Amino acid sequence: MRSTPGTSMTRRRFLATSAGVAAAATGGTLLSGCAGSVSSGKSGGKGTVTIMANGTELGSPADIKVAEKALGFKLTMVKYDLTRLTAMLTAGSPPDIVRGQGAVDAPYLAAHGVAQDLDDYFAKSSILKLSDLDPVNDVWRYDGTTQGKGPRYGMAKDYSQDNMIWYNTELFDKAGVEYPSDTVPLTYDEVFDKAEHLAQSGKNAKVYGMSFSGNTANFMTMISSLGGNLFNDDFSAVDYSTPEGLKALTWYLKLARSGVAPTIANPDPNGWDWPTYQAGRMAIATDGYWFGGSVNSDKKKSATSRFAPAPQFGSTRLSSCSGATGFWMPKAGKNKDAAWEAYEYFLGGAPAKTRAENGTGLPALKSLRTLLPQTKPFQKQAYAVQEKELPYFSVISFTPYSRLDALDAVINQVLPAAIKGTMSAGNLADQLNSGINRQLSNGKKLIK
Incomplete structure (x- = not known):
């Protein structure tokens, strides 16, 4: 029988389960010497928020500086790496925000008790309004049995129908x-x-x-x-x-x-x-x-x-x-309120608008859909094809x-x-x- 999303899982168990990735690929384990090298500790005011992302998917270094000025606190960007993430979780100093693929990660993260239930944050948000969330975001929900129901453990930054x-x-x-x-x-x-x-x-x-x-x-x-x-x-x-x-x-x-x-x-x-x-x-x-x-x-x-x-x-x-790539917050994070402010900024603020305008995926907020580019001939053609493809949208539940x-x-x-x-x-x-x-x-x- 499946556990409920609130089921506790020790960091050791998360390490053991995640180690299957490395064991299958390299025969090694995921524990490394970088366990305590990055911290999300406070540094005065709202502290420092650490975000684990891929490359510049949330913006260039200059964009991150703009974000820090808008938010009023420091952001530490760490390249996404499962080995490092597991080590940081094991050491009790996880990033505050972590990238993930909702379509395939949400059930695992929820069932193993490592992801924060974000329902209370979404309920109070004036930026990430529940009524404005594209239905794709439901892949980040899991009730212990069914993907698409129950608490929200994350949100997509954007998405695509990936086999087009x-x-x-x-x-x-x-x-x-x-x-x-x-x-x-x-x-x-x-x-x-x-x-x-x-x-x-x-x-x-x-x-x-x-x-x-x-x-x-x-x-x-x-x-x-x-x-x-x-x-x-x-x-x-x-x-x-x-x-x-x-x-x-x-x-x-x-x-x-x-x-x-x-x-x-x-x-x-x-x-x-x-x-x-x-x-x-x-x-x-x-x-x-x-x-x-x-x-x-x-x-x-x-x-x-x-x-x-x-x-x-x-x-x-x-x-x-099969992706719905977005972000989640570790339950063990130490700076959740400030992390949520950064979460709102990157997923519903200026960076989200810029991503929509550049056509780097379909926006995760319905209100941003009108920003998708339709100026160049190829953009007009792609937009028209995408609009006619939407009725066939599907997400296949994962283990x-x-x-x-x-x-x-x-x-x-x-x-x-x-x-x-x-x-x-x-x-x-x-x-x-x-x-x-x-x-x-x-x-x-x-x-x-």
Whole structure:
């Protein structure tokens, strides 16, 4: 039986559960010597608020200085790192605000008792009004059984329907490949066929036909579109050997072995899609609306870029959000009131408005939606496509018994041999079931 969100979990247990990520990926543990290196302690007035985020997702160093002036207290920005976060939690000095992906993190954080219930803060806020929250924010709710109900443990900063695609018209024209429709989604087989015709290989340059990751989130979406479920009813086990699971693995192995997309076995040296797409070496980028922020930064590339609906794998049309990246506050944080002021500022103040205006994702507040860019031709086209895609928005509930990183680490261990060899989808399913279900079983034991 699942715990309620208020169930206490020792930092040791959080460390043990999170260690599954490192154990699967590197064989090590997550405890490191940086445990006490960053503190959210008071330094006079409202003290210092420590925020763990990725790069400049909340702004440049200059933007952070502006935020400090507006808020009236110091902000310490720490790069997001699970190892460091776990060490800081273990040492009793966590950051005050931490990034997370609501779609896959909220059940875990709530069930393990490490995230602060923010309902009282939201109820009193004049900036982050409950009536103004986009429905996507419900992924940050969890009542001990159901994601989307119960207390709020975080909020998205922005979001996308993550399997929608951007494509390079110049590469399509050169290859004589017809553009995708603005309204009718391609099937997965159709997008793969286009990718095969678009891909190029050679000594000096390689053009990928498309990008598509073999990960838990994508497999969940594929299986759901066929009417199946990856997880069992209580999220304590997965089954990739169902007819729907085998069909998803079969399609992915075909794609990965063709060489038209980067994979864990043959990775893109750039590490992510934008540099490759910008260089004209990726014809289709499976990245969602947020990718338009990068497209907007390159005048030449924006002139040859278009947006299209998420391809469909089965008979059920769905366009999933597997991230809803945002922020949560650790229950053990020592400066919560000041942290909430920073939370309001970054998620509902000037930075949130700027993100909406730049098109770096759909805003998490309904009142900011009118700020989405529609000046350039590619922006108008992308906005129109996105508006017609919204009715097919979906979020697929995730397990409270493991972090996504740990499940993906198992996939990343198994996939390279499967891609490079002749392993059947059935054998791949068996290996995934064995490794992931062991991870889930161990995680379930840690929730009392």
